[in-house]
Structures are given as C-alpha cells and as structure tokens.
Amino acid sequence: MIESVNATFENFVGQSQGLNEMAYQMVAHVLTLGYAVMLAALFYFILTIRTVAPKYRTSSVLSVVVMVSAFLLLFAQAGNWTSSFVFDAEKGKYFLGDGKDLFNNGYRYLNWLIDVPMLLFQILFVVSLTKSKPNSIRNQFWFSGAAMIITGYVGQYFEATNFTAYAIWGAISTVFFIHILILMKRVIKEGKEGIPASAQKTLNSIWVLFLISWMLYPGAYLMPHLAGIGVDGGLFNETGVVARQITYTIADVSSKVIYGVLLTVVARKLSVEEGYVEA
Amino acid sequence: MIESVNATFENFVGQSQGLNEMAYQMVAHVLTLGYAVMLAALFYFILTIRTVAPKYRTSSVLSVVVMVSAFLLLFAQAGNWTSSFVFDAEKGKYFLGDGKDLFNNGYRYLNWLIDVPMLLFQILFVVSLTKSKPNSIRNQFWFSGAAMIITGYVGQYFEATNFTAYAIWGAISTVFFIHILILMKRVIKEGKEGIPASAQKTLNSIWVLFLISWMLYPGAYLMPHLAGIGVDGGLFNETGVVARQITYTIADVSSKVIYGVLLTVVARKLSVEEGYVEA
Numbered sequence: 001m002i003e004s005v006n007a008t009f010e011n012f013v014g015q016s017q018g019l020n021e022m023a024y025q026m027v028a029h030v031l032t033l034g035y036a037v038m039l040a041a042l043f044y045f046i047l048t049i050r051t052v053a054p055k056y057r058t059s060s061v062l063s064v065v066v067m068v069s070a071f072l073l074l075f076a077q078a079g080n081w082t083s084s085f086v087f088d089a090e091k092g093k094y095f096l097g098d099g100k101d102l103f104n105n106g107y108r109y110l111n112w113l114i115d116v117p118m119l120l121f122q123i124l125f126v127v128s129l130t131k132s133k134p135n136s137i138r139n140q141f142w143f144s145g146a147a148m149i150i151t152g153y154v155g156q157y158f159e160a161t162n163f164t165a166y167a168i169w170g171a172i173s174t175v176f177f178i179h180i181l182i183l184m185k186r187v188i189k190e191g192k193e194g195i196p197a198s199a200q201k202t203l204n205s206i207w208v209l210f211l212i213s214w215m216l217y218p219g220a221y222l223m224p225h226l227a228g229i230g231v232d233g234g235l236f237n238e239t240g241v242v243a244r245q246i247t248y249t250i251a252d253v254s255s256k257v258i259y260g261v262l263l264t265v266v267a268r269k270l271s272v273e274e275g276y277v278e279a
Numbered sequence: 280m281i282e283s284v285n286a287t288f289e290n291f292v293g294q295s296q297g298l299n300e301m302a303y304q305m306v307a308h309v310l311t312l313g314y315a316v317m318l319a320a321l322f323y324f325i326l327t328i329r330t331v332a333p334k335y336r337t338s339s340v341l342s343v344v345v346m347v348s349a350f351l352l353l354f355a356q357a358g359n360w361t362s363s364f365v366f367d368a369e370k371g372k373y374f375l376g377d378g379k380d381l382f383n384n385g386y387r388y389l390n391w392l393i394d395v396p397m398l399l400f401q402i403l404f405v406v407s408l409t410k411s412k413p414n415s416i417r418n419q420f421w422f423s424g425a426a427m428i429i430t431g432y433v434g435q436y437f438e439a440t441n442f443t444a445y446a447i448w449g450a451i452s453t454v455f456f457i458h459i460l461i462l463m464k465r466v467i468k469e470g471k472e473g474i475p476a477s478a479q480k481t482l483n484s485i486w487v488l489f490l491i492s493w494m495l496y497p498g499a500y501l502m503p504h505l506a507g508i509g510v511d512g513g514l515f516n517e518t519g520v521v522a523r524q525i526t527y528t529i530a531d532v533s534s535k536v537i538y539g540v541l542l543t544v545v546a547r548k549l550s551v552e553e554g555y556v557e558a
Contacts, residue, residue, distance in 0.1 A: 007300075042322075049326065054557045061326045068319040076311050099365050099376075104304045110312040114319060157301050279558070 009224035009244070010103040011096055012160045013237045014085055018093035023238045024085060027245045031078035034249045035071050041257045042067035048264060053276035055125075056267035062122040063260035066115045070256055073111035080107060108248065109153035115256060116145040120180065122260070126267050127191025127203070140183055148176035152221060159224045170221055177218065184210055199269040206262050213254035220247045288503035288523070289382040290375055291439045292516045293364055297372035302517045303364055306524045310357035313528045314350050320536045321346035327543060332555040334404075335546035341401040342539035345394045349535055352390035359386065387527065388432035394535060395424040399459065401539070405546050406470025406482070419462055427455035431500060438503045449500060456497065463489055478548040485541050492533035499526045 013019065019027075045063040052060065086097035096102070120141035124134055155169025188207045192200045219226075227240020292298065298306075324342040331339065365376035375381070399420035403413055434448025467486045471479045498505075506519020 046322075046326070054330075058327075061323055064322045064326060065319040068322055069315040072315040072318060073311060096368075098368060101361060102300060102304070102366055104300075104308075106304050106308040107311055110308040111315065113312060114316060157304075 007160045008102075008104055008156065009160050009227075009229060010105075010241050011084075012224075012229060013241050014094065014096040014103065017237060018088070018091060018095045019085065019238055019241065020093055021087075023242050024087075024094040026242050028078065028081055030242075030245050030249050031074060031081055034252055035074035035078060037253050037257060038067045038071035038074060041260070042071065045260060045264070051271075051278055052264065052267040053271040053274060056271060058125040059122050059260075059263050059267055062118045062125070063256075063263075066118050066122075066256050066260070069111055069114040070252060073107050074252070077105070077107040080104065105156060105244075105248075106153060109149055109156065112149045113146060116149055117142045119256065119259065120145055120184070123184075123187060123191070123206075123263060126263050126270070127187060128194075129187065130190045130193050132186060132190060137183060137187060141180065144176040144179045144183075148173050148180065151176070152217075156221065159221075160229055163225075170218070173221075174218060177214070181211070181214070196269060196273055199266050199273075202262055202266045202269065206259065206266070209254060209259060209262065213251050213259070216247050216251035216254075220244050220251065223247065287381075287383055287435065288439055288506075289384075289520050290363075291503075292520050293373065293375040293382065296516060297367070297370060297374045298364060298517055298520065299372055300366075302521050303366075303373040305521050307357070307361055309521075309524050309528050310353065310360055313531055314353035314357060316532050316536060317346045317350035317353060320539070321350065324539060324543070330550075330557050331543060331546040332550035332553060335550060337404040338401050338539075338542050338546055341397045341404070342535075342542070345397050345401075345535050345539070348390055348393040349531060352386050353531070356384070356386040359383070384435060384523075384527075385432060388428055388435065391428045392425060395428055396421045398535065398538065399424055399463070402463075402466060402470070402485075402542060405542050405549070406466060407473075408466065409469045409472050411465060411469060416462060416466060420459065423455040423458045423462075427452050427459065430455070431496075435500065438500075442504075449497070452500075453497060456493070460490070460493070475548060475552055478545050478552075481541055481545045481548065485538065485545070488533060488538060488541065492530050492538070495526050495530035495533075499523050499530065502526065 007015065042064060045060045045067060049057050049060040080101060080103055083101050084096060084103040085094040086100065087093075088095050121138060124138060129137065151169050152173040155166050155173060158166040158169070185207070188203050192203050195203075223240050223244040227237055227243065229237060229240070321343060324339045324346060328336050328339040359380060359382055363375060363380050363382040364373040365379065366373050400417060403417060408416065430448050430452040434445050434452060437445035437448070464486070467482050471482050474482075502519050502523040506516055506522065
C-alpha cells in the first residue's frame with residue numbers, strides 16, 4: 001500500500017488523496033479547542049479548591065495535574081498537525097509536506113500515561129470504600145491503566161501498515177480496559193453506600209459519563225478501519241481523519257474536565273453534609 | 280568514523296543509518312511527556328504546600344524550583360529533537376537535517392546543575408540528623424553533586440568520537456556519584472531514628488527509589504556503548520537512541536517528581552504526629 005512511509009492513518013490520507021480545506025481546518029480548530037478547554041479548566045479547578053473540605057482537595061489537585069499535562073500535550077499535538085501538512089495550490093488540497101514532520105497521535109497516548117492513573121486515582125479521594133482496600137484498588141488501577149496505554153500506543157503505529165499487529169495490540173489493551181471498567185463499577189457501587197441521595201445521584205452520572213467517554217477511545221483507535229482505509233479516493237477516509245480528532249476531543253473533555261467537575265460536586269455535597277463551611 | 284561532525288550518539292545514528300518513524304516519534308513523545316510531567320507536578324507541589332507544617336514547606340519549595348528548571352530544559356530538549364531531524368520521504372526515515380541544529384543532551388546536564396543540589400538539599404528539610412552536622416552534609420552534597428554533573432557533561436561530548444576521554448570523565452564523575460550515595464544512605468539512616476514507623480517505611484522507599492533512579496543516569500551515559508555504536512546498519516543503534524531518552528525520562532520522573540511526592544508524604548506524617556491540622 002505504502003512503501004516509503006510507515007504511515008499512520010492521517011499520513012496515509014495526507015499522502016495519497018490529501019485533505020480538503022474544510023477537513024484540514026476542522027482538525028486544526030478542534031485540536032485548538034481541546035487545549036483551550038484544558039487551560040480554562042485548570043483555572044476552574046484551582047479556584048474552586050477551597051469549596052470542599054481539606055480531605056477532598058486532593059481530587060482537585062489531581063484534576064489540575066491532568067489539566068496541565070493535557071494542555072501541553074494537546075498543544076504539541078496541534079503544532080504537530082499544522083507543521084505536517086502543506087497546502088498545494090495546484091491541487092487545491094493539503095498534503096503531507098516534503099521534508100516536514102509526520103503527524104502522529106502518539107503525543108496523546110503518552111499524555112494518557114499521566115492522565116489515566118491520575119483520573120482513576122482521583123475518585124478514591126472522594127468516595128469511601130466499604131469493602132475493597134483502597135491500596136489494592138489503586139495499584140490495580142495504575143497497573144492496568146499503564147498497561148492499557150502502552151499496548152495501545154504500540155498498536156497505533158501499525159494501524160495503516162500491519163493489521164494483525166494492530167489488532168493484537170488493540171485486543172491486549174482492551175483486556176486491561178475491561179479490568180478498569182470492572183474496578184470503577186465496584187468503586188462507584190461501594191462509594192454510594194451511606195452518602196446523601198443527591199451525592200449518590202451524581203455518582204451515578206459519573207459512572208454513565210465514565211462508561212461512555214472512555215468507550216470513545218477504542219472507537220478512535222479503530223477509526224481508520226471504520227473509515228475504510230485503503231479505499232482509494234474514498235471521501236470517507238478524509239472524513240475519518242476529522243471524525244477521529246473530534247472523537248478524541250469529545251472524549252478528552254468528558255473524561256477529564258466534566259468528570260473532574262462532577263467529582264468536585266460530589267465532594268462539595270459530602271463537605272456540606274459534614275458541616276464544612278468555606279472560609 | 281565521522282570527519283565533519285563532533286558527533287554525539289544521536290547525531291551519529293541520525294547521520295549514518297537514520298531513524299525510522301517509530302523511533303523518531305517515540306523520542307518526540309517521550310520528551311514531550313517529560314516536560315508535561317514537570318509542569319503538572321509544579322502545580323501539585325504548589326497546591327499541596329499547606330498540607331504540611333511550616334517547617335517542612337521548604338522541601339515543597341525546592342521541588343517547585345526543580346520542576347520549573349526541569350520543565351524549561353526538557354522543553355528546550357524536545358524542541359532540539361524535532362528541529363534536528365528531518366523526514367526523508369524517499370528513504371522513509373528521519374535523518375539529521377542539512378543546515379539544521381545538531382542534537383545534544385547537554386541541555387539535560389546543565390539542568391542537573393540546578394536540580395541535583397536542590398534534590399539533595401531538599402531531604403535535609405524533612406529529616407532530622409542525629410549525628411552528622413547538616414551544614415557539613417549539605418556542603419558535601421553540593422560539592423560532589425556539581426562535580427559529578429560537570430565532569431559528566433564534559434565526558435558526553437566524547438561519547439562517539441574519543442572513547443578514552445569519554446571513559447575517564449565518566450569514571451571521575453562516578454567517584455562523586457558514589458560519594459553522594461554514601462552520604463544519602465547516612466542521611467536516611469539517621470533520619471529514621473525516633474520517627475513513626477509509617478514515616479520510616481516511606482523513608483525506606485525513598486532510599487530504594489533514590490538508588491534505582493539515580494543509577495539510571497550512568498546507564499544512559501553508557502547507552503551508546505551498550506547499544507553498540509559503530510555497528511553499521513545495526514538496528515540496535517536506533518533502539519539505543521530511543522532507549523536512552525526513555526531511560527532519561529523514567530529517571531527524571533522518579534528522581535525528581537516521585538521523590539518529591541514521597542518527601543511530602545513523610546513531611547505530612549511528621550506534621551500529623553506533631554499535631555498540625557490544615558486549615
């Protein structure tokens with residue numbers, strides 16, 4: 001299919017059929033939206049830290065850690081996009097530039113090496129576990145979180161060139177993902193015991209949000225094949241490139257920002273219940 | 280071997296055999312991960328400073344100093360990487376770009392001139408020495424820390440061109456390194472006396488972490504020779520380039536961030552023991 005480039009999806013499309021102006025611009029804008037949301041939310045989490053009792057504040061601190069790292073990585077990813085593709089005035093499309101950098105989603109993956117353990121760890125500072133041991137849950141979260149990311153990271157290098165390697169790495173990553181879902185389900189179930197009904201309700205929302213937003217990532221991993229990579233001249237390839245970056249951005253905002261805000265809401269309800277008053 | 284370039288390992292590989300897409304990208308991502316962790320942890324240390332009693336806060340302040348300097352230097356290092364290598368579409372690999380900057384790990388070394396004394400100094404604000412004089416330990420830490428870095432910095436210029444100079448400077452650097460290990464072992468041993476068992480346990484973890492993470496640096500220094508520099512066309516050279524940057528990043532995150540977090544944990548346990556309550 002491609003001889004010279006060990007291409008990822010975006011490079012394959014950008015080299016073979018090119019990206020029309022709308023597709024190229026939408027991705028540039030969506031990536032920029034992504035890092036802007038992270039920096040904005042960073043300030044939100046810093047400024048609301050004292051609205052919860054001291055014991056819950058680590059959750060906000062971890063949200064701040066996630067926002068900083070996500071901001072920087074998405075900023076690098078956006079720069080990677082604009083420095084990889086060049087507008088060809090004759091053909092009226094953007095193509096992979098000669099002597100330019102190639103585009104790669106790997107910045108995201110290595111960002112998740114920070115974010116995923118932090119996001120999973122974070123909820124343990126808000127809920128109280130009734131049966132499970134927090135240390136055991138935390139270690140399992142970290143192990144499976146890191147394993148899920150690293151295997152997915154390796155797999156994405158093969159998305160356009162070696163379907164077998166890509167599918168095997170993806171399948172291994174999915175096993176760890178399922179383990180995380182099972183753990184999170186248990187954490188939320190135990191966390192709901194003995195807390196006010198309105199906080200229980202918010203925890204239910206967190207579970208639904210977690211399930212949906214984290215499922216978007218395997219969807220984005222599979223996108224090249226959902227979009228029919230290799231179908232020459234197919235419009236759907238170009239659309240797939242845009243769809244993948246939009247999917248990533250929705251997933252990032254939901255699983256990092258909205259998740260963190262909802263955890264702050266739960267912590268605030270528990271703080272009020274315990275008689276905490278902000279000074 | 281190379282006439283025109285006073286080559287370091289990365290430049291040698293990038294000039295002779297080139298780097299495939301995965302190798303180039305992995306280094307770019309790992310370097311980006313590195314500076315993102317530092318900025319994220321900067322916020323962590325600022326936001327958790329009041330969780331420990333005032334007398335322990337200097338440790339957090341020094342972590343902040345280390346994070347700022349490491350962030351900036353790693354940011355420069357990452358920019359150095361992406362601006363040094365250029366994708367050659369014909370050969371399908373990244374090569375040292377014509378008229379571009381050369382890559383050099385020296386940014387890291389000069390960063391350590393700030394970080395190493397700060398990291399060593401930092402623990403003296405958390406532990407209480409029972410026999411040694413803090414001033415004496417501090418001065419020895421600073422002297423040997425600076426000497427270790429400067430000699431290593433000079434040595435790394437010769438890694439690909441003059442094995443004798445490279446080995447001699449490396450050996451001198453190692454002598455200072457061993458002196459630091461002996462001092463740190465003593466500090467931790469004395470620091471464990473008379474403090475709560477759980478704080479002792481964390482200090483033990485700090486010693487193990489210190490030993491392993493600081494040992495990674497000489498490993499990275501030796502990497503070109505572990506990786507078989509000069510073995511023409513050997514895949515292992517390319518692998519060595521990636522392995523070195525991954526090693527550096529793991530070492531940086533462990534010896535700066537996790538070390539700082541564990542010191543905060545010790546300080547928090549001692550603060551609680553002394554009756555400190557966060558407002």
